[in-house]
Amino acid sequence: MSQQGTGTGGFPGRRRPRRVAMLSVHTSPLHQPGTGDAGGMNVYVVELAKRLAAIGMEVDIFTRATSATLPPVVELAQGVFARHVAAGPYEGLVKEELPTQLCAFTHGVMQAWAGRRPGHYDVLHSHYWLSGHVGRLTARRWGVPLVHTMHTMAMVKNASLAEGDTPEPVSRVLGETQIVRAADRLIANTDREADELFHHYAADPAKVAVVHPGVNLDLFRPHAGGIEAGRTAARARLRLPQEALVPLFAGRIQPLKAPDILLLAVARLLEEQPGLRERIVVPVVGGPSGSGLAKPDELHKLAAQLGISEVVLFHPPVGQAELVHWYRAATMLVMPSYSESFGLVAAEAQACGTPVIAAAVGGLPVAVRDGMTGVLVPGHRPADYARALRRFADDAALSARMGAAAARHARSFGWDTAAAVTADVYAAAMRERG
Template sequence: MNVYVRELVSSLAQAGVRSQVYVRRWAADLPDVVDVEPGFRVVHVDAGPHDLAKESLPEVVEEFTDGVTRDLLEHGPVDALHANYWLSGVAGHRIKHTLGLPLVSTFHTLARVKAEACDPEPQRRIDAETEVIGCSDVILANSPTEAAQLRTLYGADPSRIEIVPPGVDHAFFSPGDRRGARAALGLGDHPVLLFVGRIQPLKGLDVAIGALAELGDPDAVLVAVGGPSGADGPAELARVQRLALERGVADQVRFVPPQPHHLLSTYYRAADVTVVPSRSESFGLVALESAACGTPVVAAAVGGLRTLVDDGATGFLVDGRDPADYAGHVRRILADDRLATTLGDAAVALARGYTWSTTAGRLRRLYADLSVRSLVDCAV
């Protein structure tokens, strides 16, 4: 989501749309305002202790909302609000009615979708999402699957849903020399599987480790880039480390802490295949970035991944969570250089259709349309 906001706002600025991004102050030494580039400003808002745990953020939404409202009143009018994630949606909903502004909402993940994937969220989140969806003037969906979920799970008005997929920065994420990438990362000439994502049950690192074990190749390596996230993150990290030990592949799993976004391209280029076994995924930026680098993806057949992976043409989709199924597709790619090249070339071609400038262009037109529409109303 951080990548989405940063890349989108940068592209909007380049398209002539001035934006202010409001974020909670998470460290004492952060300046009040950061001008990232012309037309792209970040405003830090005081709301709760700086070291507040993610799980406690709902308790400071009202304070955050008050701070954003004060800043908007002090520094002049804006044309629209764009909330990212449900907590920002709660803030945006109140500000909409306070200042009479249209509200655009992007949720990135949805509580009821996560619940279907056995990752339940608190009822207050479900209630908040339902309320925000009911009063948003535009609801952005990253994929047709997410649009359908908004309609069926939340009763969203189809006329207010716009499918606007994210993009990928092709200046960073593009094909490159695999041997050079491996040398830079200290990897040798052996099969390399890649997992990129937060270490939490939703992302399915356990499935990737199981797939490595099912592969049965003592030379293969799984590089897992990411760190524990959320209240269950540390426990999940310990669990997958135990799993690797139990399955006899502990020495073949390389845990890498979260990396600066632009450096991920080196990992994608170094890999033979990227494994994306998420339980749910509204879009799946990892799959798109891997495709842009020419690395085939073996992914769960869920959410936006169904759009980003053309099964059998750019990679493979897997129904269910059996590691043996993932291993079977990985094995095919590793065993057939011609297939790997064909999949990689097709993945690059597919990824070229996703650019941030296109996303920003769509949103610029949507924002302009909102200025002449009557606001959606709701009981508040």
């Protein structure tokens, strides 16, 4: 199993690809993270592509066209192009309906490739299982190696479903199993994800490489004046009380991400310490997604039922440049997710100098150092999250102390390292293909 950190010198003499085709069927790199099905994977694909281009590769990202007004090709950065493929109606399709459009998407990708010379692409990198299906057929037709990143896995999600959430279908499990068998290389975000590939999908250890996702450290960083100065400035910008306890949720609003756990924990905390009600603000930054779309007002209703509506601030998703200010303003980020392959949001918040309270699931124990850069909570009992919140309420200096350690820890998650190791994975797959 190839490990994170091998870097550019890990495989001397291997030829890196000149051109890479990426597949991101169900979510466009142009979409705003935190809306619809856009999230950490969008950030991952765009940032990885940009850093690969910076070390000399040209990257084409094939994605499904979701509007008739979109141009066929959009240049995201020098050497990085989003290529829109017509597959099904532009609007109204949810992710669960996209398997019916995979043949059309594959045809569109093949058409785009038909105008190229043979051997134009050196490697194909698919993201998420829908793209992996297209990748299986396309890589075989092109005669290039297939590298696949799961991002999430059906069997892992089904093993830790939130109450009332919808299980992933058997068709996805079977599809992922086929992709694991077909791929020349599988990229896992963490050692734990690699183990899940072995356990659930019988992946060949020789095919699995562990590459930690990165963080845009040029954007996500502490304020130049320090963590406390950054918090003051960010709260002034966002019109948040300077002395408030601010537990932030940032992400898609759906049962998997468990924002309800945060609200339940806040309600419990206020029962135990009623005086906190005058100095707590709970921003929920994000939009309904996935199974959360069926009940888009559910979280608002829960806040009302719990009697905490006046302290919860619902805010629509924001771009990354604005998200920086929310991270800096927060006392801590709270991630009670039932499943996370890595947890990019946790890494981003820490890079800004903000500690994290997170569920001890998936890749979050890699992203967060328990007791140093935040608090890892086993399970999803609101009482346990309330206890973690109380630590910050009782110790005013704890956030800045952990935040300083968090910023240092996040420096190890740079995209340059992730891109260099990914390039080595490509090179290894190419070499074996001959």
